[in-house]
Amino acid sequence: MLSRIRWNIWDFEDIVDLLHDQNRVCIQCLNYPEVFEDLYEMVKRIKCPVSVSAQPFTIDEMRALSEHVDRLSISLDCFTKELFEKYKPFYNWDLHWVRMRKAVEIFGEGNVISHMIVGLGETEREAVVTLDELIRTGVRPSLFALTPLKGTALEGMPAPDLGTYRRLQMARYLLLERCIDKEDIRYDEDDMISSFGIDVSKTVDPEAFMTQGCPNCNRPFFNEKPGRTPYNFPCDISESEYMAIIKHANVD
Numbered sequence: 001m002l003s004r005i006r007w008n009i010w011d012f013e014d015i016v017d018l019l020h021d022q023n024r025v026c027i028q029c030l031n032y033p034e035v036f037e038d039l040y041e042m043v044k045r046i047k048c049p050v051s052v053s054a055q056p057f058t059i060d061e062m063r064a065l066s067e068h069v070d071r072l073s074i075s076l077d078c079f080t081k082e083l084f085e086k087y088k089p090f091y092n093w094d095l096h097w098v099r100m101r102k103a104v105e106i107f108g109e110g111n112v113i114s115h116m117i118v119g120l121g122e123t124e125r126e127a128v129v130t131l132d133e134l135i136r137t138g139v140r141p142s143l144f145a146l147t148p149l150k151g152t153a154l155e156g157m158p159a160p161d162l163g164t165y166r167r168l169q170m171a172r173y174l175l176l177e178r179c180i181d182k183e184d185i186r187y188d189e190d191d192m193i194s195s196f197g198i199d200v201s202k203t204v205d206p207e208a209f210m211t212q213g214c215p216n217c218n219r220p221f222f223n224e225k226p227g228r229t230p231y232n233f234p235c236d237i238s239e240s241e242y243m244a245i246i247k248h249a250n251v252d
């Protein structure tokens with residue numbers, strides 16, 4: 001399983017011919033010694049836009065990948081160094097940042113993604129600081145909601161508060177679109193966002209609440225449960241849904 005999705009296993013040779021006329025293919029890599037060689041053999045043969053989400057590759061590996069891949073995700077997942085060291089002890093926070101900066105040089109600004117999981121223990125203020133740093137580095141953050149699954153180490157943790165998620169979607173949008181500076185955001189005594197200093201209903205586009213990251217990525221039901229309001233809408237949202245979201249975000 002990856003998040004809530006139980007994936008089927010297919011032989012690459014059986015599906016490669018189907019991958020030429022898709023809007024996008026996303027390859028989420030496991031971390032094992034031969035991963036780059038396996039990945040490179042695959043991406044060379046896929047003739048549609050390809051995203052890769054993986055551990056930080058070396059600079060030479062990233063250069064080679066960039067010939068066949070237009071978007072690369074190097075995921076921090078955690079909003080603070082402390083959380084990163086707790087949940088990803090086999091990686092190095094500083095090296096992730098070094099490789100993300102290098103990846104932006106190689107793939108271009110806006111073509112490097114970092115998946116960020118809301119709900120691992122960060123405050124909204126901490127999340128905003130890292131979102132802003134990623135955006136100023138040229139990286140597009142892609143928000144995910146913590147999805148506690150039975151049988152995993154995080155099964156006892158709650159899914160993130162929807163109001164928090166909405167405010168962070170707004171923060172991401174407003175910072176990315178240069179509508180505000182980080183310093184314009186106000187917080188309450190619990191470091192929750194209380195104001196963006198602007199009228200969000202006139203500034204935040206509905207797309208802010210749709211799945212964000214690479215073009216044509218929608219990840220339907222990746223974090224979502226049927227029957228519950230989605231964290232990330234995998235499709236256009238209606239006006240009434242938009243108004244409900246703005247109300248739920250509860251910012252001045």
Ligand code: SF4
Nearest residue numbers: 026051073213214217
């Ligand atoms: S944003 Fe979507 S397409 Fe891009 S790497 Fe992440 S999951 Fe894949």
